[in-house]
Amino acid sequence: MTSSREALRPPDAPVDEEHCHRILRAIDIIGTRWTGPILLAGARGARRFKEYRALAPGISDPQLALRLKQLQARGLIERTVIPSTPVQIKYTLTPDAEELISLLQPLAHWSERHLPPEDS
Amino acid sequence: MTSSREALRPPDAPVDEEHCHRILRAIDIIGTRWTGPILLAGARGARRFKEYRALAPGISDPQLALRLKQLQARGLIERTVIPSTPVQIKYTLTPDAEELISLLQPLAHWSERHLPPEDS
DNA sequence: CTGGTCACTTCTCAAAAGTAAGTCGCTTTG
DNA sequence: CAAAGCGACTTACTTTTGAGAAGTGACCAG
Numbered sequence: 001m002t003s004s005r006e007a008l009r010p011p012d013a014p015v016d017e018e019h020c021h022r023i024l025r026a027i028d029i030i031g032t033r034w035t036g037p038i039l040l041a042g043a044r045g046a047r048r049f050k051e052y053r054a055l056a057p058g059i060s061d062p063q064l065a066l067r068l069k070q071l072q073a074r075g076l077i078e079r080t081v082i083p084s085t086p087v088q089i090k091y092t093l094t095p096d097a098e099e100l101i102s103l104l105q106p107l108a109h110w111s112e113r114h115l116p117p118e119d120s
Numbered sequence: 121m122t123s124s125r126e127a128l129r130p131p132d133a134p135v136d137e138e139h140c141h142r143i144l145r146a147i148d149i150i151g152t153r154w155t156g157p158i159l160l161a162g163a164r165g166a167r168r169f170k171e172y173r174a175l176a177p178g179i180s181d182p183q184l185a186l187r188l189k190q191l192q193a194r195g196l197i198e199r200t201v202i203p204s205t206p207v208q209i210k211y212t213l214t215p216d217a218e219e220l221i222s223l224l225q226p227l228a229h230w231s232e233r234h235l236p237p238e239d240s
Numbered sequence: 241c242t243g244g245t246c247a248c249t250t251c252t253c254a255a256a257a258g259t260a261a262g263t264c265g266c267t268t269t270g
Numbered sequence: 271c272a273a274a275g276c277g278a279c280t281t282a283c284t285t286t287t288g289a290g291a292a293g294t295g296a297c298c299a300g
Binding site for chain 2: 245246247248249250
C-alpha cells in the first residue's frame, strides 16, 4: 500500500497524484458551466425542460439542451419520453447524480462560514 | 428553524433554495477554470509560481497569474514576497482553502466508483 | 556581453457561451 | 378551418473567455 512515491511527498500533503486526479475529474463535471445549477434543479424537483430552465436562473435554451444531453451521456440524468398527447419529456437524476449532490452538501456549510453574505 | 418555506417544498428535495445557493457559490469558486488544479497543487506542496505551473498540467502563464490573483482576492491563497536576491514569491493556501479541499475529498471516492477508469 | 531564470504581462486568435429567432407536432381559440 | 400558442428543442449570429506564443525587467553565471 505504501509506495515509494508516497514517501517522497511532504507529509502535510493530503493527496497523492492519483487521488488528486480523481477529484479533478469530479470537479470537471460539476464545474462545467451550468451543470451545478442543473443538477441542483433536479434535486429540487425539476422534471421537465422548462422546470429546469426556471430553477436554473439565467440559463439559455441552447445551453440547457446541450448540458442535459451531456449529463445524460455521463449517466447523471435520465431522459424519458412519455407518449401522451402532447408528448412529455421527463429528465430525472440518476442515483449517481443524487449521491454526487449529497457529497456537495458540506460545501454549503463552508460557503456560509467563509463567503461574504451577499454582494452581487 | 422550520420556516413556512420548508413546508412547501417536496419532501424528497434535499436542499432548499438558500442552501442550494450557497452550494452554487462554492462550486463557482472551485469550478472556475483552473482554480481546482491550482488549489490542489498548493495542497500538494507547490509554493512558487513555476511549481504551480508544473503541478497544474496544461495551464498557461497568463491564466496562472490571473487565477492566483483572484484566489488571493478571495482569501484562499496568500502571496508572500521574500526580499532575497533574487526576490522570491511564495503562494500558500490559507486555512480556508485547505478546509475547502478537505471537503472535496469524498469526490475522489465517488469519482472512482462512478467514472470510467481513464479514457482521455 | 551573451545567455539563462523567475514572475509575470501583452498580444493575437480560436473556442465557448449568450441572445434572438425559428421549427415541428400538436392543441386550443374564434 | 385559419390563427395563435405551447413544449422542447435547433440554428444563426455576436460577445466573452481562454489558449499560445512571445516579450519584459530584474538579477546572475560564464
